[in-house]
Amino acid sequence: MKIPVEGQPGLYRDSETGAIINSSSGEFSSYEQAKKIKLKEKEEIQNIKNELSELKGMMKELVNKLTTQS
8 A cells, every 4th residue: 555755746655665665767767767867977077087097197207208318
């Protein structure tokens, strides 16, 4: 049996398991979309960090070559 959650339209508590269930498919779709966007942002940040590390390595190598030539 579904028991409405007080003050939260669209949310119900399952009387057998005690789980809270969202009956709004639109809200769930919005949640999934936001989760995908967040995951993509994390991947982009990781890519930027990797590229920055690569650039730092190249700069260190360049500095080492310049100082050993002097």
